[in-house]
Amino acid sequence: MTDAVNGASILPLDLxxxxxxxxxxxxxxxxxxxxxxxxxxxxxxxxxAGKSLLLRLCHGLIAPAAGRVVWRGARGRDPAPFQAMVFQRPVMLRRSVTANVDAALALRGVPRPERRARTAEVLERTGLARFAHQPARVLSFGEQQKLALARAWALRPQVLFLDEPTASLDPAATHAVEEIIDAIRGAGTRILMTTHDLGQARRMADEIVFLHRGRMLEKAPAADFFAGPRNDLAQAFVRGELLWWRKRPSRDPATEP
Amino acid sequence: MTDFGDAFTTALSLVVTLDPDLAEIVGLSLRVSLGAVAVATVIGLPAGAALALFRFPGRHGAVILLNALMGLPPVVVGLIVYLLLSRAGPLGVLGLLFTPTAMVIAQVLLVAPIVAALTRQVIEDLWAEYEEQLKSLGAGPGRALGMLLWDGRFSLLTAVLAGFGRASAEVGAVMIVGGNIDHVTRVMTTAIALEVSKGDLALALGLGLILIVLSVSVNGAAFLLKEAAERSQTGGPRQVPRGEDPALP
Known part of the structure; x- marks a missing residue:
């Protein structure tokens, strides 16, 4: 896979x-x-906790009620075409596997000959080439998620958002999806994902953001975070404790009028 | 009740003898109804999809109005078109009153709201599913419109068929603007109405049977077409490629 899209990085992203x-x-x-x-x-x-919302705010699918989301590296360019997102439930167009990738590239204005080449390439790399002419919606759930990743990969984004990409997959499919994510990262794409699977966070992340009731309680390198989170709620979460009783809503100053 | 027996005999003999008058009436009926449905589809699909996708002030009112227009009384539509096309009316110079074109115009007004209203529902449901993904890919409602119409094509066929059902069954509008003129604007429904008023119930019922068979045929053909296309596109049992059987561990 060639490098992520043209030119200077739109990162860093400031919230x-x-x-x-x-x-x-x-x-x-x-x-x-x-x-x-x-x-x-x-x-x-x-x-x-607001994990999905945070991702959507970063990606620009929803607008913040207050505050600003700034792609500092964009420098006047529209940051949207440099990003892609894969959702928890893969959204499959009612078309063939090939046409699903092709439609995404067409929306991004990629010319037809290049679309064909890129589509073939990502389907090959994600192991979906044999399904190329099948309707996307008859694929299994795991294969659909792979197709969603292939579609995002074909866009060659600088930043890829993944919202619980393996939440409803079995271990084998999870492994396959994680390998694809690794490959996409290897091609130079910045990965920002949500997960409630701590094992996945250990395997897949260099940096952990811990969110609780809409607040960012901790942001730390993964090694430091898992060695010992500074935040008490994060400590409890990593230990596998249920958090709902740890802090009543009335003691959370943000929810008080 | 000899009428039913007579009706079958009459219908059968009309069909078997390939009655030229009947053929003419059937031909005009199909031409008017299919023509009206074609025009209404060209108007209704994009209009319904636009109503589903775009947000503007008064949109809720527009949706309610459109749904209400599905039940527009044919005689009222016929009367309005009659007034528009009559010699003294604003479009009188066109000389369209009592022509098949006038009948098509009236039926378009009856069918387009049905196609548009059902399209709006189909596209709105599809947009709910696609919206985030398409927005993420950079497609706003404008770009999405064509994609959604294509992806909803199988469901939308039902909307078009509902429109055809309305067009082929209605008598009030074509009677008023067509005038039921023999060899010019006589269609199945107006012919049936005429035969009933003349007292020839057997002939009327025979024509009615043929109309029902026609309607079932058009719907059946569309259904089979849809099934075949859908099987090749989205449906059918999941095809397991060689070398991979999900049932095996």
Missing amino acids: AGVSFAAGGRRLIKDVTCTFEAGPRTAVIGPNG
């Missing part, structure tokens, strides 16, 4: 006081941090 609210509830609270080029980041935390 400055980012909040997000829906239905009158603040779901992401005052997140400030910087994602540099290089390391693979895993956003971890219990269900409802």
Whole structure:
């Protein structure tokens, strides 16, 4: 696979006081941090912590209620075409496997001959070439997720967001997906993923972001984080304790009026 | 109840003898209804999809209005088109009243809301599934419109068939704007109405049977077409490539 798309990196990504609210509830609270080029980041935390929302805010699928999301390296360029995202449930167009990749490239304005070459290449690399002319929606769930990764890979993004990419996959499919993610990273793409699988976070991440009730409680290199999280809730989470009783909502100042 | 027996005999003899008058009526019926459905599809598909995808002030009102228009009374539509096309009307100079074109226009007004309303529902459901992925790929509603119409093609065929059902079955609008003129604007439904009023119930019922068979045939053909296309595209049992059987460990 050739290098990620043209030109200078759009990274680093700055979040400055980012909040997000829906239905009158603040779901992401005052997140400030910087994602540099290089390391693979895993956003971890219990269900409802806001992991997926944080990814969508970074990717620009949703707009923050307050604060700013700035791609500092973009320097006036539109950062969107340099990013891609793979969702927890793969979204398969009602077309063939090949056409699924081709449509994505067409939307990004890639000319037809190059589309064909890139599609063949990613299907080969993800082991989907034998399904090329099958309807995407008859693939198994694991194969659909591989296709979603292949589709994202074909875009040659500088930054790839992965929202629980293996949440409903068995170990074999999880392994296959993780190998593909590694290969995509090897081609120079910055990986930002969410997971609630601590084993996956250990395997796949160089940097851990711990999120709880919409707050970023810790951001640390993976080795340091797993050796001993500074935050008490993160400590409990890593030990496998259930967090819901550790901190009542009334003691969380952010949810107080 | 000898009418039913007579009706079958009449229908059968009309079909077997290839009655030229019947052939003409059937031909015009199909031409008017299929023509109207074709025009209504060209209008209704993009209009319905646009209503599903774009957010604008008054959109909810537009959706409610469109759904209500599905139940538009044919006689009222016929009357409106009649007033528009009559000599004294704004479009009178075109001289279209009592022509098959006028009948097509009236039926387009009846069918387009049905196609558009059903399309809106199909596309809205599809957009709910695709929205994040397509936005991530950089496609706003405008770019998505064509993609969604293509991906929803099998469901949308049902919308078009519903429109055809409306067009082939209605009598009020074509009666008013066509006038049921023999050899000019007489179609199946107006011929049936005429025979009933003349008291020839057997002939009316015979024509009715033929109309039903026609309608079933068109729907059946469309269904088979859809099934075949869908099997080759999205459906059918999952094909397991050689060398991989998911049932095996």
